[in-house]
Amino acid sequence: MKKKLSSYFLISFLLFFPLLIYSQTIIKEKVTVSPKKSSTKIPDAVQEESQLEFQIGGALPLTTAVVGPTTTQSGSSSGGANPYVYLYFPPLNGNYQITISSTLSAGQTTNVNYVVSYQGQGISYGERWLYNGGEETTVVTTTINVTINSFPEETPVDFSLHLGSDYICSNYESGLSIVNYNQPITSTTNVKFNINSGVQGVELYNKNSGEIITSGTSVHILDVPNLSIRLSSPYQGNDVNVNVTAEIGGVTREDSVTVIGTGNYFRLYSEKRIWDMLEGSTIEMAVELQGESSCDDVRLQDTTKYNLLITQGESFGHIKHPVSGELVSEAVNLPHENGKLKFKFAAVEELLSSEEIVKITVTTTNPAISPYEFVITIHKEGMIVTFVPETIMPGDTASVILKKKNPDGTLSDFPEDQYFDAEIIGGAEYGTLYVPQWGDQSDYLLNIPQGFKFIAEEVISEPKVESTILVRTTAGIIWGRVTPGKTNNQNSVQNTTDDEQLWGSATITIGEGKDTMYVRAYLTEENLVVGDTVEVIVKKVDKDGNETDFPSNTLFEVGIKEGCTAGNILTSSGEKGQYFTNISRPIRFVVNDSLSAADTSIVLRVGVPSDESTIYLPYEAAAPGGKILPLKGKMNSVTEQASDYCVLNQFEYTGFGLASGKIENIKIEITLTGPKEIWPYLPPQLDGRSRGAGRPGYNPFTGIDVEVIKGEHFVSGVEVKLTVERVEGTGGHDHVFPKLPLSLSGKLKANNIKGNPIVVSTSINGKISVEEILSSQFSGNYKIKAELVSKPKVQNSIGIVVKVPGLISFAEINPEGKWRLVGALPTKHTDVHWCTPEMSKYMLKAIDEFYEWSKAYRGSESGIVLDVNDMSLIWGGSYEYNADWNVYKSHSFHRVGTSVDINRTGMSDDELKKLTEIINKNYGKRDPERPQIHYGFLGGN
Structure with a gap:
């Protein structure tokens, strides 16, 4: 009875002693983050808005208190969806003591963490595990000391305003951009613009929406590339300098542009002044306004009218009046269309001589515009x-x-x-x-x-x-x-x-003689990214713009007109290529997985054969009023295709539609900033027994940089989803189902966002720095994947290896009849006998000694053959023999190559006691768990 009572007190002491000393093991010691710029000592009194923030939280409800140099703050959280407590202090140097308490049931473990920040910049962070090793529910408390010696200086806002052009005028406008902005971009990062101009009509507008941005109006910084400065109305006069200012966060930057006035001299112009024609025929001529320079505004006022007069050869032909259609020798006060006038001249039916000359003078009601003269030679038909x-x-x-x-x-x-x-x-x-x-x-x-x-x-x-x-x-x-x-x-x-x-x-x-229908082709999605697959839709359209489907048995001709290297046509039979004829629907286009160029446009030519009653013509778009707008262009040769198209085939069908799209060449690049091979994460001690984190070189952390690139430019302010996933069938785990949950596959941390997966926005430089990736407890190959939230097909990944280095296979050692290997389970864990070289050395020595002792003890020619059961997996890490990814069961050691289970079958208590004695003598130790088959070597459990 006395012996049992002593054992009871000993066991109780062992269970509660860790709680008396410490209620948890530190996963990460306190980390002091260096400020981004040189730090400066903060005086005892500062402004109230600049406060030191403590963010403290965990998965379970907790209470916390922070004792600062001058004040104490406390609070509580309910865990779950509201896991954090926020406490604020004046930014004073000194020691801050954090106390965190949580109520845990027997055997329960939970994680708590804290982040200390100042003006959005981290100063210190860390986490700890709370564990209740008792048999009843109790409050477990931990204390963390944080010493702050300096604070990061606040980075002042800085940027530059850049106008894309030195001047604007009636025919030219200027884009603008914000460059070298040094702050993180958020949803509230707005730019307020002001234009100081002495010229009316200078305005800022959005090129996409057409919206006018008035002075004093703010727009989001990511919308600035869509803005442009233009002159909305004609301006005559001297050049004027216009100042444009942009304000962000109270900081103003300025740039200027010159408004160039319209010149004072204009003349009339025509692409063809000298004409030849036959007797009895009609020609059409055109005249328009031309200025001194490209900036001159040639938009004639509506009040300015044209005049036409035959000044020579009046008897050899007539002007066809542009308004009334009458044949006249003079037409006055003629309207124009944007400064341009078209008119026709009809020659007499028969000349008496071989040729005659006719001259037509064009003037306007504006005397400042010089006249223009057409010279027409009328020839007799020969x-x-x-x-x-x-x-x-x-x-x-x-x-x-x-x-x-x-x-x-x-x-x-x-x-x-x-x-x-x-x-x-x-x-x-x-x-x-x-x-x-x-x-x-x-x-x-x-x-x-x-x-x-x-x-x-x-x-x-x-x-x-x-x-x-x-x-x-x-x-x-x-x-x-x-x-x-x-x-x-x-x-x-x-x-x-x-x-x-x-x-x-x-x-x-x-085009005469048949009913006319138009062929319209389009892609189901016009804005594409690499890897996309879209369907090509083909419709027939009548002259009023009404669309109908082609019969289901219609065969089409399809070829790539532009974007030859961007992808392939995919037929309904699964063939891929750049040209097909006589194919049925569905017709698809598959974008390549990568592009060598920047953003790429693609155009597919989809042809349809005409029949006896209908001619099919190309269709571009529906104009206002339902009228169709046929495509414009010219054939370059009688065979047409070789120079204009991606394929050498001669297209057969003259009725066709052009399906177009734009492929955004946006990609993600990932760079490792830490080691490619890291240790599996080893949880804290359990009842004073180490899981191996004390082995030299232990490091379960790495990091990556993620960059989003469009063409040759980095993209800021886009959300990227980051995930760590295990590659199945690696690290000694042969089981596949169930798949390892993401919650056990590792943890990422970037911009104070922590988890797996996490969603983080790129910085102004288009980068995300994942400063910390904590490995899984399970060894194997892992894939770190980054994908755009808005376009999940845009993704990339990089591999890391999670393993305990330096393990050797105990199965390759000749047992010489002294032991046999057991414990491997098909389809679960088939290679379970790995250890460190040091453990192998001392374990072999212990087996030899026990074998010789057992021969003498039993008085036989052979000793006891030991059944060597589970050791460690090939790459170490958590070895859950049930293949269920449960890391909290009793089989929670065997992680770093210093553990072994030796079956007791066939051994007496004295023999088992002797085996333990010999193993302990050879740097081993029997684990007190039941059944007593587990041994740890060299300080491991």
Whole structure:
């Protein structure tokens, strides 16, 4: 009875002695964070708004008190969703004693932590574990001392305002930016702008929304790149300097821009002043205002009108009045469209002579604007020009046939070596001239042979349009292109026998004869990132803008027009490529996982075949009033594709839609700032028994820097989700289900945010510094992943290794019949006999000694063969033999290669006692847990 009572008091003393000395083990000692700038000693009295903050919390309810140099503050928290207590002190140097208490049930463990900060900058932080080792619920208390010797200085706000251009005027505006801002960007980081201008019409506006930003208005700092300064109304006068100021947090910065006034001299201008035309034909001319410089405002006032007057050759033609349509020799007070006037001139049906000259003078009601003169030469028809066929569809080709018109009215062929000049004088936007022999194409070609063609553009503005060409013979010696085997001299030809030029003209119709529908193609998502997959939608649209679906059996032609290296077309059958024909829906586009360039635009050409009753034309967008806006552009060759498209295939279908999108080349880069290989986290002592944190080199921490980059620039103010995940099947854990929870996979800390996962915003430099990553208790390979919250597909990861270094395999040692290995469990833990070299040395010595003793003790030729059970896993760390990721069960040692379980089967109490005696002599120690099979070596448990 006396022996049992003594044992009871001994056990009680062992259980409660740690509580008397200390109620928990320190995970991290007090850490003093160096201020960002040089620190300065704080006087005893400072302003009230500059206070020292203590943030104290934990998962369970707690009470806390802080005793400062002059005052004491206390508070409590309920844990859970409200885990923190905030206490405030004057910023005085000295010692601060933190007392934290929490009520714990028997065997319960909890973590408490604290952060001390001043003006948003950390000074000290740490955490501790509270453990109730008793048998009843009790209050467990810990005390932490924090000594503060200095405080970080507050960083004053600083930045620069930069205007993108030195000047603005009617035709130019200037962007602006905030650079070198040295504070963290938050949702309330606003910039207040003011414009000091002596010129009316200078305004700041948002280029995306069109909103005018009046002086004194604040905008968020991240919206500043969308702003621009412009001149909204014409300004005439001397150059004026305008000051622009930006204010952030009471700090003002300034930059200036010069407003350039409109010049005082203007003239009229036309791209084509000298004209040739045939008798009986009509041409359209255009005139507009031109200033002295690019800054001159050429927007004529509505009150300024145009005047037209035939000043020479009035009997050879008439002006077609732009308003009434009458044929006149003079038209006055004509309205214009943004300073531009278009008008037509019609020549008489038949000239008596070979050619006549007509001059038309253009003036305005503003006498300061100089007049302008058109010179028109009217030619008598000397050749017949014919298109074959006379009507074509968009994208089609017509041959141009030329015949000489003889004086008797008959027609004859030109000599084969006759050369010509040809020009599209009307409807040049609807087609181009093409010389098959040379491959040339243009609106205006000189010295070309017979056999040239007209190629209609694939995209036209109306269901039916016309183009007119003017052709003339080339007189004299013409130097043609060198053909194979000939020199320039050999390639010269003699054309007409005299200097007379013959003229002819013809008009071709494009798009007549069928019902017209438009092809619209678009992506289900136009703003893409790397790795995205989007569907290509194709619709047919009538002239009023009404959309309908194509029949389900429609086959399409799809090719990549722009963004060749950005991704691939994905067909419904799973094929990938840049061009497909006769494919059915769904049609998708897959963005590559990475891009070499900055932001990339993609354009897909989706073609549809026309049928007997319908012609399909390209569709751009719906205009106001439901009218369609067909695409504009020209074919570059009769085959078109090789130069303009990503593929060499010749597209078959002239009716097509263009599906476009923009790929944002935004990426995340991760850099390790700590070791790649770290120890598994080892929890504090349990009943005075170490789990191995005392081994030399123990370090469960590392860190990373995360940068968000768009193109070549860092991106600030974006949220990034950071996660630590274990790679399954590593570290000696063969079990997969259940997966290791994130709560046990490690812990990250950045910007005073702690957990797994955490969401943190990038700084002004586009960076997140994760200063602390605490490893998991389970060894293995781990992946630290960073992903954008707004675009989760934008992500990156980096690997770390969590392991106890230097372990060796006890299974590779020859047992010589003295022991056998047991304990491995298939699909759970199959390699469980790892230890330190030192433990192996002393354990072998103990086994040998026990084997020899047991032979003598039993009087047999062989000794007791020990069953060596669990040791440590290949990389150490928590070894939960039930494969359930439970770190709190009795099998909570075996982490660092200094533990072993030796089965007692077949041994008497005396033999077990002798085994323990021998092991203890060889730097081992039997753990007092029941059953008594566990031994620790070299101070380990």
